Amino acid sequence: MATLLLPNLEFGLSCNALLVLGALLFLMYLLVKMLKYQNQESRSDIPPGSRGLPFIGETLQFMAAINSSKGFYDFVRIRRLRYGNCFRTNIFGETHVFVSRTESAKAILNTDSGMFTKRYIKSIAELVGHQSLLCASQQHHKLIRSRLSNLFSSNSLSLFVKQFDELVIENLRIWEHKTTVVVLDEALKARKRIMSIIEKEISERRRDLDGYHEDFLQRLLLEDDKGCYDATNRSTLSDAEIQDNILTMIIAGQDTTASAITWMVKYLDENPENEQFQLLRKTSSELFLTFEDLNDMPYSSKVVKESLRMASVVPWFPRLALHNCEIEGFKIKKGWNVNIDAREVHLDPTLYKDPNKFNPSRFEDESKPYSFLAFGMGGRTCLGVNMAKAMMLVFLHRLITTYRWKVINPDSSIEKWAMFSRLKSGCPVTVTPITYA
Numbered sequence: 001m002a003t004l005l006l007p008n009l010e011f012g013l014s015c016n017a018l019l020v021l022g023a024l025l026f027l028m029y030l031l032v033k034m035l036k037y038q039n040q041e042s043r044s045d046i047p048p049g050s051r052g053l054p055f056i057g058e059t060l061q062f063m064a065a066i067n068s069s070k071g072f073y074d075f076v077r078i079r080r081l082r083y084g085n086c087f088r089t090n091i092f093g094e095t096h097v098f099v100s101r102t103e104s105a106k107a108i109l110n111t112d113s114g115m116f117t118k119r120y121i122k123s124i125a126e127l128v129g130h131q132s133l134l135c136a137s138q139q140h141h142k143l144i145r146s147r148l149s150n151l152f153s154s155n156s157l158s159l160f161v162k163q164f165d166e167l168v169i170e171n172l173r174i175w176e177h178k179t180t181v182v183v184l185d186e187a188l189k190a191r192k193r194i195m196s197i198i199e200k201e202i203s204e205r206r207r208d209l210d211g212y213h214e215d216f217l218q219r220l221l222l223e224d225d226k227g228c229y230d231a232t233n234r235s236t237l238s239d240a241e242i243q244d245n246i247l248t249m250i251i252a253g254q255d256t257t258a259s260a261i262t263w264m265v266k267y268l269d270e271n272p273e274n275e276q277f278q279l280l281r282k283t284s285s286e287l288f289l290t291f292e293d294l295n296d297m298p299y300s301s302k303v304v305k306e307s308l309r310m311a312s313v314v315p316w317f318p319r320l321a322l323h324n325c326e327i328e329g330f331k332i333k334k335g336w337n338v339n340i341d342a343r344e345v346h347l348d349p350t351l352y353k354d355p356n357k358f359n360p361s362r363f364e365d366e367s368k369p370y371s372f373l374a375f376g377m378g379g380r381t382c383l384g385v386n387m388a389k390a391m392m393l394v395f396l397h398r399l400i401t402t403y404r405w406k407v408i409n410p411d412s413s414i415e416k417w418a419m420f421s422r423l424k425s426g427c428p429v430t431v432t433p434i435t436y437a
């Protein structure tokens, strides 16, 4: 027995020794890495900040913020307080720099400089599809964006306003039978309905392209159908591009607008003393609102803008540095992610007096360049900016003119794991129909 056990014991001992040696080597490796990190920390020419632990950086802290009711922006807010306007962190193995000066926003968002490019994380690229303008190369992006921009002309928007108004009236009518409604739930349910309608539409229209339809999809399908397709200088989008980009517009446009509307309702509820509130109750001479009606609602437009400023639904915009460069006096290395912190810009007291006060009238004065970033700026500005504003105005007008309402849950907690800043409560309101004599 003993002779049989002895070699096993020796083998066990040498295994243990190897394990201990391996662990020691690994610890030394970590120590060297950490020292290297600390050396980098102390360099004064790169933005201040912590790179966190080797390999994982500050990923855990970032995930904790996403999973908290303060929302993912809290990760940025805490570091800004600790390190100042321009700081650096490491998330998911990559260096991220956050900046919040309007001059930096201008330098970075100006796509002509060729210093920065837009980059979305892999999961977003997979969600929207690789033919989406969000993931396209600079050249391809230009082509798709120019095709899609045609869809947002004033003519298209005029038609859209009427269609959207019909949809809002129809949905608000359903509220009559309820006493409490959750604004966000309603908005998200609407999204699902729209998605299934589009899917059905594409297959039906492909069968009969001569049918009369006046909308985005039809225009894209018709251009595609003309077959004027030239690989080098093409004027149309391919089928895959149409599909991915219709989906992109739905994703980019639905949650953002739904969240923005929800915040607007909350801010209005919290500021009932707003003396110009009554101005919102403007009535249109037409059955449905027209594009001209919306242009004739100056105070409501300011309410929309102020809500977007305070909510900062898209809190920061990521870009990738294509070259080594300098920002706010700090060195930025090629390959680093540089994020424009729009929320911080929107809450900068040097740009907005009493930034935490909901004050639509502040927009009577002209804003400083690059101080209002709710829709981004430059070559990647939100494509749906006018459509989003129109939706918010139509909703606001119909809500104010159809119901007396009150938010019943003042909780400001943010939805965990949401892509955009949105209220966890969904903003439930009680509604009472207004009866006109």
Ligand code: HEM
Residues within 6 Å of the ligand: 118, 133, 134, 145, 248, 249, 250, 252, 253, 254, 256, 257, 260, 313, 314, 316, 317, 318, 373, 374, 375, 376, 377, 379, 380, 381, 382, 383, 384, 385, 387, 388, 389
């Ligand atoms: C209140 C609602 C909305 C907000 C706050 C919003 C915000 C933004 C922001 C900040 C960007 C630029 C991000 C960057 O520069 O990195 C953006 C891009 C974009 N938005 Fe919106 N958006 C809204 C509604 C919409 C709607 C309704 C649509 C379309 C129907 C839309 C389509 C897009 C598209 C396609 C892009 C990408 C543009 C490009 O990369 O060239 N958005 N949006």
